Amino acid sequence: MSFLHHLKFLPSTLLSLSLNHEFSRSFTLRLPATPFRILCAAKRTGKQRYPSEKKKLKLKLKLKLKQKDTLKVAGNKFHGFWRLFKLAVPVCKDPGKDFLGVSDGLLEEIAKVLEFPVASMLPAEAFSVVRKSFDARKIMKEPKFVYTVDMDASKLVELEPRTWDFINRLEPANGLVEHMLHRKCSGDLINIISDCNKVHDSTLLRESAGTGSSGSVGQYKNYSGAKPKIAVVGSGPSGLFASFVLAELGADVTLFERGQAVEQRGRDIGALAVRRILQLESNFCFGEGGAGTWSDGKLVTRIGRNSESVLAVLNTLVHFGAPESILVDGKPHLGTDRLVPLLRNFRQHLLHHGVTIKFGSRVDDLLIENGKLIGLKASDVSDRSPINYQNYKYDAIILAVGHSARDVYQMLLSHNLELIPKDFAVGLRVEHPQELINYIQYSKFSSEVQRGRGKVPVADYKVAKYVRVNDVNASTNLGIGRSSYSFCMCPGGQVVLTSTNPSELCVNGMSFSRRASKWANAALVVTVSGKDFEALNCHGPLAGVDFQRELERKAAIMGGGNFIVPVQRVTDFIGKKTSVTDIPSSSYRLGVRAANLHDLFPSHITEALQRSISMFDEELPGFVTKEALLHGVETRTSAPIQIPRDAETYESTSLSGLYPVGEGAGYAGGIVSAAVDGMYAGFAVAKSFNLFLGDVESILGRAHSMSVVNY
Numbered sequence: 001m002s003f004l005h006h007l008k009f010l011p012s013t014l015l016s017l018s019l020n021h022e023f024s025r026s027f028t029l030r031l032p033a034t035p036f037r038i039l040c041a042a043k044r045t046g047k048q049r050y051p052s053e054k055k056k057l058k059l060k061l062k063l064k065l066k067q068k069d070t071l072k073v074a075g076n077k078f079h080g081f082w083r084l085f086k087l088a089v090p091v092c093k094d095p096g097k098d099f100l101g102v103s104d105g106l107l108e109e110i111a112k113v114l115e116f117p118v119a120s121m122l123p124a125e126a127f128s129v130v131r132k133s134f135d136a137r138k139i140m141k142e143p144k145f146v147y148t149v150d151m152d153a154s155k156l157v158e159l160e161p162r163t164w165d166f167i168n169r170l171e172p173a174n175g176l177v178e179h180m181l182h183r184k185c186s187g188d189l190i191n192i193i194s195d196c197n198k199v200h201d202s203t204l205l206r207e208s209a210g211t212g213s214s215g216s217v218g219q220y221k222n223y224s225g226a227k228p229k230i231a232v233v234g235s236g237p238s239g240l241f242a243s244f245v246l247a248e249l250g251a252d253v254t255l256f257e258r259g260q261a262v263e264q265r266g267r268d269i270g271a272l273a274v275r276r277i278l279q280l281e282s283n284f285c286f287g288e289g290g291a292g293t294w295s296d297g298k299l300v301t302r303i304g305r306n307s308e309s310v311l312a313v314l315n316t317l318v319h320f321g322a323p324e325s326i327l328v329d330g331k332p333h334l335g336t337d338r339l340v341p342l343l344r345n346f347r348q349h350l351l352h353h354g355v356t357i358k359f360g361s362r363v364d365d366l367l368i369e370n371g372k373l374i375g376l377k378a379s380d381v382s383d384r385s386p387i388n389y390q391n392y393k394y395d396a397i398i399l400a401v402g403h404s405a406r407d408v409y410q411m412l413l414s415h416n417l418e419l420i421p422k423d424f425a426v427g428l429r430v431e432h433p434q435e436l437i438n439y440i441q442y443s444k445f446s447s448e449v450q451r452g453r454g455k456v457p458v459a460d461y462k463v464a465k466y467v468r469v470n471d472v473n474a475s476t477n478l479g480i481g482r483s484s485y486s487f488c489m490c491p492g493g494q495v496v497l498t499s500t501n502p503s504e505l506c507v508n509g510m511s512f513s514r515r516a517s518k519w520a521n522a523a524l525v526v527t528v529s530g531k532d533f534e535a536l537n538c539h540g541p542l543a544g545v546d547f548q549r550e551l552e553r554k555a556a557i558m559g560g561g562n563f564i565v566p567v568q569r570v571t572d573f574i575g576k577k578t579s580v581t582d583i584p585s586s587s588y589r590l591g592v593r594a595a596n597l598h599d600l601f602p603s604h605i606t607e608a609l610q611r612s613i614s615m616f617d618e619e620l621p622g623f624v625t626k627e628a629l630l631h632g633v634e635t636r637t638s639a640p641i642q643i644p645r646d647a648e649t650y651e652s653t654s655l656s657g658l659y660p661v662g663e664g665a666g667y668a669g670g671i672v673s674a675a676v677d678g679m680y681a682g683f684a685v686a687k688s689f690n691l692f693l694g695d696v697e698s699i700l701g702r703a704h705s706m707s708v709v710n711y
């Protein structure tokens, strides 16, 4: 008799016990009288299974298949990517700033978000780091690396099926967890334009088929075969990106640059640093790559780090040799040593695409006929004869001359072009020992910096305050409040001379990729506007330029000439005392001289600077110290004018055929924003010549317009 047959006689309550329960263990059924011990058989397989067991197994399989289907089809949670934000990994658990992969420490943080119990079981391959920053703010208990990570849900389940339940339970949380069916996959400009060209070609083919004409791919409607001739003036980021877009879209581009190619420019800058020879056309402001070539190469920008346009620029820089880390690093920077080879590659690409590049060729004038721009007049800077210029005819001219081309502003004014004075900022460049800044920012973790070779980044800072000055001058109202902020901070960098004229002196900062020098410098500036210019007797559209010049000349005199920079200890500047005895050493190579920098500016500006510096010390205790040295003067923070242009076409509102772009025209304030502006301008000009038929905003998003904002 079978065992089941015996069970028929058991009370029904006991029979309700599942016989298919777990098997190879024994359990006891208590009968009213004598205990009845049942020994379960070993697990049945195959044909030995009971029908109920088979049914249950079928159900289980069905569920498994359904789950698989859910992953395959539109089971949202298992489709696409989950973006996990603010994953904070303590320094001790992170491999350090240069590691951009998925570490065990990061897996631990991911496991916490997923509520997955064993972090080490999570396969690193299912995750990719989108952003890595270092957060040493005082509100944190300890400094941490903060990550944004993308999780490929289907890959994760495939590699570790036990995560299924956890992903299934995962819910989006504002600012912390986000689900995306598709990841933004931004390419470089070469790919973007190649896609545009495909659309363009197929449109032309369709059109020629419709009209029955024999128009072939690549023909231009307005030019019946001839390419539009476009001149780009200036090879800074805006001019380079504009040239790039136009050349890729098929224009005949000539790039005029008053300065030299990076190889010669490097030698000219070397001669300046060693022999005090300032080449008027090849220096820290003029030459291939523009003002940002001998710089810190910070690629931070306020126009939206994750925007398509910024990503397109960064990806293009990677294409030309920038490290991929700039796509992930929270505060990407290149450093001069990386910028120089990158620009060489950029140049080769432009030449390869038919761009004519004229280095040492300064554009002196515009050729205008019947109110329309028809060309330009350019001269060879090495030829000192009085008549060395040449006239060139162009269909359009992109003016990308930067903020130091004061002669160009003057020339535009002589043609009655509208120039609008614009607010900007002036101040001084402060330099501290880098170790002090490391300590202020990181305290005990400062030992991890190790001059750029350690685990944590060389410390930087950014401070901003709104200051009100008491001594209100009733007639000018110059005692009004103004913004004061640090700007262009160069950790592990050096102070450099950015004058473009020997009788004017102004400074800025640069650094190499490692940021290994023993100094940290930054501009400390306050905003200035029309009333400040008037108070120094500077009037008209170029009042801001005159105001800059006035301060630069005064700084040159204070320094005593020969590019010697006037300096003052921060403590003495605040106390209005001369720093007479043993001033701290400076990274500035051409020499410094103690001076009363508090007399350099009108009193209301000095007072605003003094106040704000004291306020910065509240945020960064130790910032005001005898060791901190102020250098004069910082004037070229952004352009002092704006050249009005049409928001759609980028064409000047006062001269048809002219396209003002970049920082010099008042539409950018740093390397990335200038490159983005040049890129949009390139598309706009291409569109006006039918080289581009699409809608750039659908590819790169809406263009941002910048004015006072730096970077």
Ligand SMILES: Cc1cc2nc3c(=O)[nH]c(=O)nc-3n(C[C@H](O)[C@H](O)[C@H](O)COP(=O)(O)OP(=O)(O)OC[C@H]3O[C@@H](n4cnc5c(N)ncnc54)[C@H](O)[C@@H]3O)c2cc1C
Binding pocket: 233, 234, 235, 236, 237, 238, 239, 256, 257, 258, 259, 284, 285, 286, 287, 288, 289, 290, 291, 292, 293, 294, 295, 296, 297, 298, 299, 300, 361, 362, 363, 364, 400, 401, 402, 403, 404, 405, 408, 488, 496, 498, 508, 509, 510, 661, 662, 663, 664, 668, 669, 670, 671, 672, 674, 675, 711
């Ligand atoms: C020392 C220094 C450090 C900096 N560090 C950073 C940084 O770390 N990060 C950042 O984002 N920004 C930095 N900047 C600012 C940044 O360099 C500029 O915002 C950016 O280069 C502006 O780009 P642009 O193309 O508009 O103009 P520019 O880069 O100024 O380029 C203009 C070009 O036009 C040429 N030109 C001018 N007039 C004529 C003419 N008549 N004929 C032919 N050519 C002409 C010039 O020689 C120049 O090469 C720094 C600037 C300096 C000076």
